[in-house]
Amino acid sequence: MFLEENIYLKPLTTFKIGGPARFFTVLKNFSDVELAIDFIEKNKINFFILGGGSNLLIKDEGFDGIVLKPQFDYVNFFEDGIVVVGCSKSMPELVFEACNLGYKGLELTGGLPGTVGGAIVNNAGCFGFEIKDILLEVSALNLKTQEFKIFKNNDCNFSYRDSFFKNHPEWLLIEAKLKLEPGFDKNELLQIMQEKIEYRKQKHPLEYPNAGSVFKNLLLENLKENIIEMAMEDNVVKGNKIPAGYFIEKANLKGRQIGGAKISEKHANFIVNLGNAKAIDVLNLIDLIKEEVKNKFEIDLELEIKIV
Ligand SMILES: Cc1cc2nc3c(=O)[nH]c(=O)nc-3n(C[C@H](O)[C@H](O)[C@H](O)COP(=O)(O)OP(=O)(O)OC[C@H]3O[C@@H](n4cnc5c(N)ncnc54)[C@H](O)[C@@H]3O)c2cc1C
Incomplete structure (x- = not known):
């Protein structure tokens, strides 16, 4: 097992945001896994398993533990x-x-x-x-x-x-x-x-780093009748769900920017990194969205991305 220290996680995520991992290692085989388990037990530290990093917001202070990057890709x-x-x-x-x-x-x-x-x-x-x-x-x-x-x-x-x-x-x-x-x-x-x-290129703001949909879409079974009626009138009900972006857009939040992070104009459920966004900028935007959508529609949006 090759152990590295203070490795920046930013380049390993699609958001291109976040501080360093105190320890980092790639798991190539079972021997690496055994050694990693040993290291975690001996040092009594937290661990986090990193995949493609496409659904994550890593905090600015980074991860105080070991990040494990498995590489089983046959x-x-x-x-x-x-x-x-x-x-x-x-x-x-x-x-x-x-x-x-x-x-x-x-x-x-x-x-x-x-x-x-x-x-x-x-x-x-x-x-x-x-x-x-x-x-x-x-x-x-x-x-x-x-x-x-x-x-x-x-x-x-x-x-x-x-x-x-x-x-x-x-x-x-x-x-x-x-x-x-x-x-x-x-x-x-x-x-x-x-x-x-091609559809994704048209609909999603792929020109900027992002982590996909920030919030989960809303299941009809959890929504009040008046909200469902409003969404039906606006023709945005998709199967058994209403897109979270619909409520964010209706709360006039598209384009809102904090620091280097912005609610995408192209797709309201995406927050994009304009280049130098900090995790705190994204977290503040998330709080703003949750608060405004709650005030306006009495809906609690649930995060789809994972905060590490
Ligand atoms: C532009 C864009 C579009 C997207 N579109 C969609 C979409 O249409 N539908 C959708 O569902 N998602 C979408 N996503 C979100 C994301 O791509 C998916 O959730 C994806 O499956 C996450 O995989 P990952 O390997 O990047 O996981 P990561 O982001 O690295 O990790 C996600 C979680 O999985 C865990 N994990 C990863 N690998 C392992 C492993 N081997 N063992 C145990 N735990 C593991 C991590 O610990 C973490 O908890 C999109 C993201 C982007 C950036």
């Missing part, structure tokens, strides 16, 4: 549609490879950043798809108790942008088994993937 496609993939595999790479081999099931996630592990933790999804739809099982190691376990789909407690792992950050996700459908026309799949990438 993938094997089997003839029956089973895909066995290391949880550090980049989603964009996996999606391209699956489509290119004619394996259907991931094409709607074209342009979704991050790793397979991060996608499972968040039950990431888009256009009606969620990673839970294709996950058969995932193996994981509890870094506190050293228990190794294979979680079947049902054990993962998936719900909208949530899973068992989100509330149990001591589990290191290692390998996932997915079920795709082989034998499809690769050009059709690649075209769908590319359309989704």
Whole structure:
């Protein structure tokens, strides 16, 4: 295990914000994992598992513990549609490879950043798809108790942008088994993937560093009748949800800026880093949004990004 000290996490996140990790190490194999567990126990320090860093806001003071960056990024496609993939595999790479081999099931996630592990933790999804739809099982190691376990789909407690792992950050996700459908026309799949990438370029402020949607969309079942009626009149209800960005925009917050952070003009549920944003700028914008939306609509927005 190669241990580094005071490593800036900023470049390892899509937000390009945040202070240093006191310790940092890349986990390339099980021996690295064992040594990391040993180090954590001996030094009694906190740990954080970093995937693609696409859903995180790292605080300006950084992380006072060890950041573990697993690097298990192999993938094997089997003839029956089973895909066995290391949880550090980049989603964009996996999606391209699956489509290119004619394996259907991931094409709607074209342009979704991050790793397979991060996608499972968040039950990431888009256009009606969620990673839970294709996950058969995932193996994981509890870094506190050293228990190794294979979680079947049902054990993962998936719900909208949530899973068992989100509330149990001591589990290191290692390998996932997915079920795709082989034998499809690769050009059709690649075209769908590319359309989704283009859609994101049009709708999302990808010209600036960001961490995706800041808040979760709102489930109709949790909203009052008058709010649902208002959203229906404005034609913004999507399936069983109302986009959080709708309320942020309606509270006239689009374009609001604090320091180097700004609520995107293009998509109100994105906060962008104009270049030199501090985490505190983003946190202040988050507080402002929560307060204004609460005052105006009596709605409590829930964070989708994770603050570290
Ligand atoms: C431009 C943009 C667009 C986005 N669009 C979408 C979208 O359409 N839908 C959507 O759902 N999300 C979206 N996101 C958010 C983000 O891409 C996803 O949540 C993604 O799945 C996070 O994966 P990651 O590897 O980057 O995780 P990270 O941000 O690194 O980490 C997220 C969480 O997962 C944990 N984690 C990561 N890897 C492991 C592992 N191997 N073992 C245990 N825990 C792990 C971390 O500890 C952390 O708690 C978007 C983000 C951006 C920047």
